[in-house]
Amino acid sequence: MLISELAARTGVSARALRHYEERGVLVAGRDPNGYRAYSESDVVRVLQIKTMIDAGLPTSTIRRYIDCARTGDHGVTLEMCPALRAEVDAIAARIEEQRASLEEKRERLGALTPEG
Amino acid sequence: MLISELAARTGVSARALRHYEERGVLVAGRDPNGYRAYSESDVVRVLQIKTMIDAGLPTSTIRRYIDCARTGDHGVTLEMCPALRAEVDAIAARIEEQRASLEEKRERLGALTPEG
């Protein structure tokens, strides 16, 4: 299928799909005319990628561990190996940092505004 | 005083001080040789700016409302006018959005990692 169909079926924009390819997380075949050619399995793959993106995983990490992704009845999950576990933990830690930073901003903003 | 001294006394880098000037939030005098010349009051002003930056206020907002800043026993506060109130509320809303987004990422990341 063409890129616009894959986009429609996954809810991911065509631009995003090309971006995934740029980052090496989604390899596409090519038709003789140069158009990107996708298969049914790519639909699943894109949904896996999207799930990982939404979970805060950077494309650099997704590229290396996309094969750990499994799509089951409970949605997308990752088969953890030590290396992936370490990356995920680091990402979780960063998210926690950002959350703390935002929390501080909220407090500072509140302290800055009398009777806010 | 010169820029490095102001930097040392405020904990704000010289680069950041020049950045503040670029953004129009900190006006500096000039010595005959072209060096930026700061006064004692600039120390207070920089600390006010830093407090506002740390609270999430963008330099564009700080530039317009820096004169609302007051430094007292309870730290830096802002004298609120309707316009500033609106901006601060908008910033608070954005912080809340980001917080919600992070919260969702945390959940999705947890759902992605079995027995995480």
Place this chain on the structure above:
DNA sequence: CTTGACCTTCACGCTGACGTGAACCCCTAC
């Protein structure tokens, strides 16, 4: 033949506060 809806590859824009050289001037001290 000509729309017109697809597709392609660049490549800048965005959100923000700086970091980091590059290339060069000022002034003091040895």
Place this chain on the structure above:
DNA sequence: GTAGGGGTTCACGTCAGCGTGAAGGTCAAG
């Protein structure tokens, strides 16, 4: 004179995932 430690102004790099034209090729339909 010559280091050497300031200072100055550009101006691109950073972090991320796309949005948004721009310029142009492909192909089925009228």
